[in-house]
Amino acid sequence: MSVAPAAPSPHAKSPRRGKLDLRLLVPALFCTLYVLAAVFGPFLTHYDPVATNTSQRLRPPLTELRDGSLALFGTDQVGRDLFGQVIAGAQISLTVGILTLLLAGTVGTALGVLAGYRGGWLDTVVMRLADIQLAFPSILLAVLIAAVLGPSLVNVILVLALTRWVVFARVARAQTLAVRVRDFVNASRTLGASHLHIVRHCILPAVVAPILVVATVQFGLVIVAEASLSFLGLGMPPGTPSWGISIANGRNYLVTAWWISTMPGLVLSALVIAVGILGDRLRDRFDPNLTTR
C-alpha cells in the first residue's frame, strides 16, 4: 500500500465557509429524520409485534382502520400496521449499524494505529490477517458465522463487526504511517513526549477525519448486510420487525398485498442512498484520495 498524502487537519473547514452545501445538508437532514423516527417513533405509533388482527389483514396503504387510525403503509398478513413495523425496523437497523461501526471502528482503528505506529511483527501480523480476510467474500463469512452463532441482535453485531474491522484498520494504518514521519511529530518526540502522548495528540486527531468518512460509507453497507442476513433467516430472530424479515414476509403476498415487501424495501433503499451521497460528499471534502473497499 502506498503512503497516503498529507493528512487533512481534523479541524479542516469547508473551503467555502458560510455557503450552504445542499448536497451535504439534504442527505444529512434525511438521515436525521430516520434517527428521529427511530427514537421518537414508538411514542407516536403503537406497534405490537405479537398482536394479530385478522379482520384487518392485508389492507392497502392509506386505509382507515376500524379504530380510526390511518394505516399509512397498509397492514401486513396478520393485520399489524406496516408503518409501525417499519419504524420499529428503523430502530433495529440504526442500532445494528451504530453498534457495529462503534465496535468495528474502535477495534479496527486501534489495531491500525498500533500496527502503523509500532511497525515490526505486529504490523505484519495485523496486515496479513487483514489480507487473508479480504481474500474471503465478506457476505460468505457473515453467512457462515451467523449460522454458527444463531440469530440474535448481539450476534448480528458481532458478525458484521468481524467482517468490517479490516477496512478501518487499513485506513487508520495508512494515515498513521503518513503522519508518523511529519515534523510536528518529530518535534514532540524531541521534546520528550511519551508514545501515548504522541498517539493521543498527534496521530489520533489526524486519523479521525478519514475514519469518520469510512464509517459513513460503511454504515450503508452494514445496514444492507443486516437486512440481507435477516432475510436469509440468519440475522435477527424470526418475529422481530427487522426490515429484512418484513420484506421476506411479504414474498407470499406479492400479488394480493404488494406493499408488505415494497414499503420496508423503499425505506431501506432511501436510507442507504442518502448515506451513500453523504459519504461521497464527505469524502470529496475531507480526503479525495481516500479509497474504501
Add this chain to the structure above:
Amino acid sequence: MTRYLGYRILSSLVVILGAATIIFVAIRAVPGDPALVVLGPSATPEQVAALRTEYGLDGSLLGQYMHFLARMATFDFGSSFRLGMPATQAISQAFTATLSLALAALCIALMIGFPLGILCALRPNGWSDRIISSLSMTGQALPSFWVGIMLVMIFSRMLRILPSGGAETPEAILMPAVTLALPLLSIIVRLVRSGLLEVLGEGYVQTARAKGLREPRVVGRHALRNMLIPVVTVVGLELGGLLGGAVIVETVFAWPGLGRLLIDSIAARDYSVVQACVVVLVLGFVSINLIVDLLYGYLDPRVRVGS
C-alpha cells in the same frame, strides 16, 4: 516476477487452507447433530451410530480434520447425506449454474455499463450525465435481495412474462442475472466515466484532436484504450464479489447454484457439501484475484512488481 508469483500462489494456498479450517470448525460448531437431522428424532442410537460410521463422523476431531484435508487435496469431499451423492458431484452441477449466472451478469454489466459511462464522460454534468450518474448511484445502493423480489413481483406475478425462479427455461436466467449485475453495472459506469474524463484531459488526446481526428476516433482509439487498465482490474476484483452476491440472489430466485446449495446445506447440517461449497467459492475468489493481479502487471508495464 517469479518470486512475486511464488509469494502470491503461496499466500493463496494459505487463504484456502485457512478457509477450509474455518469451515471445518464452524460447521461442527453449529448446533444440531447431522445424524439426527437426517434420521429424524425417532432414530435409535444404533441407527445414529451406523450413520456416523458410514460418513466418517465417528473418529476424533483431529482425525476427521486430517482425513478431510487429505481428501480435499484430491478434490474429494466425501458424500452428502442429504442428497445421497458425492459432494463433488452436487458441487459440480451447482458450480456450472453459478458460473453461468455470474458470466451472464458480467456480460450485462459490461454491455450496458460501458456505453452509459462513455455517454456520461462525453458531456460531463450535462443532463444525461446527471441522470445516469444518479441512477448508477441508486443501483449501487439498492439491496439486491429486495431488487430481486421487486422484479419477481412485477415480471412474474403482475405481468406474468418471466418465471419467478428455478432454471428450467432459458429465460429464467434473465432476472437473477440482472439483479446480480446491477451493483457491478453501476460501478462500471462510474469507473468508465471518471477514467475517461481523466484520460480526455491528457496531452496525447489533445494531439489526436489537433491532428484533425474525428471525435469518435479520438475517444475510441486513443482515450478508451488507455482507461481500460484500471477498469479491467476493478471489474476482475468485483467478479469475485459476484460470487458472494450470488449467495443472496440465488436464494431469492431459487437458482440451483453454489450459494443456494450452501444455504440449504447449512440448514440441513450437510457437512460435506458445506465444506465443498465454501472451498470451491473461496478457490474461485482467490484465483480470480490472483489472475487479475498478474493481468494488471501484464497490461501495464509501469506497475510490474519485483522487476
